[in-house]
Amino acid sequence: MNLGELESVAHSLVVAGKGILAADESAPTIEKRFKTIDLPSTEENRRAYRDLLFTTPGVSEFISGVILYDETIRQRSADGTPFTKVLERQGIVPGIKVDEGAKPLTGFPGEKITEGLDGLRGRLPEYRALGARFAKWRAVIDIGAGIPTRYCIRANAHALARYAALCQEAGIVPIVEPEVLMDGGHTIERCEEVTTEVLSLVYAELTAHRVALEGTLLKPNMVVSGKGCPAQAGASQVAEATVRTLSRVVPPAVPGIVFLSGGQTPRQATEHLGAMNAMGKHPWELSFSYGRALQDPVLKAWKGKAANVPEAKEAFFLRAKLNGAARHGKYSPSMEPASNLIR
Numbered sequence: 001m002n003l004g005e006l007e008s009v010a011h012s013l014v015v016a017g018k019g020i021l022a023a024d025e026s027a028p029t030i031e032k033r034f035k036t037i038d039l040p041s042t043e044e045n046r047r048a049y050r051d052l053l054f055t056t057p058g059v060s061e062f063i064s065g066v067i068l069y070d071e072t073i074r075q076r077s078a079d080g081t082p083f084t085k086v087l088e089r090q091g092i093v094p095g096i097k098v099d100e101g102a103k104p105l106t107g108f109p110g111e112k113i114t115e116g117l118d119g120l121r122g123r124l125p126e127y128r129a130l131g132a133r134f135a136k137w138r139a140v141i142d143i144g145a146g147i148p149t150r151y152c153i154r155a156n157a158h159a160l161a162r163y164a165a166l167c168q169e170a171g172i173v174p175i176v177e178p179e180v181l182m183d184g185g186h187t188i189e190r191c192e193e194v195t196t197e198v199l200s201l202v203y204a205e206l207t208a209h210r211v212a213l214e215g216t217l218l219k220p221n222m223v224v225s226g227k228g229c230p231a232q233a234g235a236s237q238v239a240e241a242t243v244r245t246l247s248r249v250v251p252p253a254v255p256g257i258v259f260l261s262g263g264q265t266p267r268q269a270t271e272h273l274g275a276m277n278a279m280g281k282h283p284w285e286l287s288f289s290y291g292r293a294l295q296d297p298v299l300k301a302w303k304g305k306a307a308n309v310p311e312a313k314e315a316f317f318l319r320a321k322l323n324g325a326a327r328h329g330k331y332s333p334s335m336e337p338a339s340n341l342i343r
């Protein structure tokens with residue numbers, strides 16, 4: 001492992017004003033996304049959609065890296081150029097999702113464990129040869145009656161640490177993603193309590209596995225109210241609770257925190273990130289690694305039709321630009337266009 005190289009990749013991903021596009025939807029997830037625009041999930045539709053995203057002019061001003069899926073990292077742009085090259089030419093770092101999804105945790109009803117460690121050591125060098133310089137592994141923690149259990153959190157933290165150590169061995173920066181879901185009627189206080197416990201255990205495991213935190217990034221949920229909670233916290237409360245939680249449990253050796261959007265609307269995700277960065281300087285860069293919050297407006301504009309590609313690219317550019325502004329703490333909802341595509 002060359003820690004200097006890992007550190008430099010990690011820093012480049014959270015450079016000022018830029019963040020990550022998560023375009024690593026697995027086959028079942030992209031099918032779900034395409035259903036919202038009545039589009040069948042064929043290999044060519046998936047390729048055309050990712051092509052649209054990766055060839056949006058000027059987007060590299062705000063996008064530092066893109067997370068790809070196993071199928072996507074092997075696909076090409078319409079002119080035959082591999083997607084990885086299309087990204088590299090713009091100075092965008094290609095990354096790869098390496099987990100194999102969250103599966104039921106036996107003996108723990110309602111809880112999940114992420115699979116994919118078997119054979120991972122063998123798969124990583126191929127991804128690196130294809131151009132991946134960073135990776136992602138997502139653990140899922142649900143809040144509900146009697147859950148999460150300590151055992152579920154520990155099992156997922158252990159898997160995240162095993163994954164992170166293997167990535168570093170292969171010269172790949174691990175993005176460590178423990179997602180506390182926002183589904184449910186829980187309060188923001190409960191989300192804070194669970195997120196604190198999850199992150200504490202994740203960092204204990206990473207340290208126990210001798211992972212060099214300087215060569216990693218964290219991809220957490222923000223601390224928000226459950227979607228079904230009658231009292232919804234506003235942007236400043238979310239920003240304060242999230243920064244307080246992170247400051248208690250994330251070591252300053254971690255170069256950056258790249259939030260997932262997790263079901264927040266595009267506007268909320270941008271506003272929350274902007275509010276955190278407007279609070280002043282933090283020990284880590286606070287950035288984004290959004291999937292839906294960057295892509296929902298793009299899908300709505302595209303609708304699977306070639307004629308809509310220019311409009312869809314515009315929608316992606318705008319969302320990337322607004323999140324770039326949020327990185328500087330300079331986002332204001334007044335910067336949003338009147339269009340209802342973006343809500």
Ligand code: 13P
Nearest residue numbers: 022260261262290291292
């Ligand atoms: P969302 O921003 O849609 O939550 O996706 C980010 C991601 O990569 C989840 O693993």
